[in-house]
Amino acid sequence: MATTAAADAAPDGLVMAEGFDRELEQLKTFLQDWSNTSHNEVKPLIEWQFLGRSKYFRPVTVFACHTAMSEEAVGEPQIRAAAAVEMVHNVSLVVDDILDRSRFRRGVLTMHCRFGLLPALMTSGYITADSFELVKDNPFNIQRIAELFRRLAAAENLQWRLRRHPLGVEDWRIIAGEDTGSMFEACACLGTGDESLRHFGHLLGMLYHGCDDVGDVKGAVALGGGGEEDLRDGILTLPTAIAIRDPETALLFRNPSPEGLQQLLRKLEEALPVAEQYLDGIAAEAEAEAKRVAPAPDGLIALVRNTRRLSA
Template sequence: MTSTTSLFSPVEADLCILMENLKSLIGARHPVLYAAAEHLFGAKGKRVRPAIVLLVSRATLVDQEITLRHRRLAEITEMIHTASLVHDDVVDEAELRRGVPTVHSSFGNRIAVLAGDFLFAQSSWYLANLDNLEVVKLLSQVIMDLAEGEIQQGLNRFATNLSIEQYLEKSYYKTASLIANSSKAAAVLSEATPELIEHMYGYGRHIGLAFQIIDDILDFTGSTEALGKPAGSDLKSGNLTAPVLYALEEKQFLETLIEREFAQPGDLEQAIALVKDGQGIERSRELAMYHTRTAIDHLAVLPPSASRQALIKLGDYVLSRLY
């Protein structure tokens, strides 16, 4: 199985610069917010999103060095992602993220909400300073999409009539929008052709959806240790994902368990067993494979390079997390 370290070797040096810059961008003016941010950026994250931005930047600028604006875009992408995680953890009342205590469990809800707001505001300020209106619009849309995804998820808790299409739309807002629009923005900064820019958006959109579907499968098949949070936590909170929605088509009693919100002892364990027993996980795997293949197809327009190859291999890595 490919590790992200070897996968991102074309941008390994770029990612080291990114980590140093992120800490200095947040600044030490607010000690508690700085401590919260350092806590986040010090966590064992894979930095997949900024790595994709840097790889797209290099793949669309073959034989040229990436600019400081490309680097800043990657930093902004990680700041937006981190801000959304902080707020997600407050909403979900999650105690762990990537196996370490969440900001709100370490610093309290008030500081966590403010730390998330602070990171969103900082990212917006640095975004405006890129001085590229199209890029500003793309990343501003992401911030709106993240909120839209959270609202949709909140309104559809324990909703057994949710369709796969609605699930994918919410997954786009919550996960794929950031990868899609930041990939597109990287190509815009490279002054790529309109066709190439759209293909980079397509790559980000489909790889982002595959990521989310696989995360949702791992919520049933992964260990608590590997997930960094308790297995089955999405289902417990009423967030119905692809494996559950597919299982609902064949396991009628699952609907009863979900609609009574696992009120009786053993309900949650029974629901997880029903999901694992049916075709839901396998059908979700097929859905993830479709989106991964579609993402890779969008890379055909790029000239050969180590960065293009890494973007292709990322698709293999995404799927390898299933096995």
């Protein structure tokens, strides 16, 4: 299963929260208060999972979309919506870590390795329930959180069903648009309270997903072949979709072996310049959409450019 560990480990000097320090402090306080009032059986797990390791890309997207479309300051409704999105994101991380059998995330033991499989699964259910509780007074937000959970579930099934299929870049766009695009669409809609920036969120999510794909390959090459989870599982990433245009590389992708994985990794490294160029195109689309729709697009453009740097 594809994860976002590489992208969450942002390059030094990258400030995704630029201009939203006050709002993020409010969000952290809100999440801490929520954790403090959670049931004693799950409180240690929630504290562990939300242990200040997040770069808060998704909440920042909520805030940036709000300020791009409204002259009103970010208030409690946006803080609650951002907290709900952060909860959904963490539920997806718990499930990813279990399925990937990951022992660590960003240098810290994963929840299921620290507390056990059943407690981790049950706590993810608890977090899910509370994400809906946070937005219970806003039908539009309830619908967006429900839509997000449904799309994430379907996207993971799609991605797994299509593993080891030598598909193309358009297929990658569909997967990325549902897997990560759905998350950032939700952020955009929750930030604005309507659908005006949904397509911008979709493009931003695809960009994030693609930068993560490229960053994973760069990390694997730097590690001398480590970090090959997506290759091992046959997940269609952007560099893979480009590399397997070559029939011999497609065969390597379909029929992996220890030697074949190393050969495939070299082919993916060769595909990186084309992948980077493709991501530049998505970034340009996102910037154009921000300028087309938003009265104050500067924050959205900064968000796109910072996201693009995630593959550096």
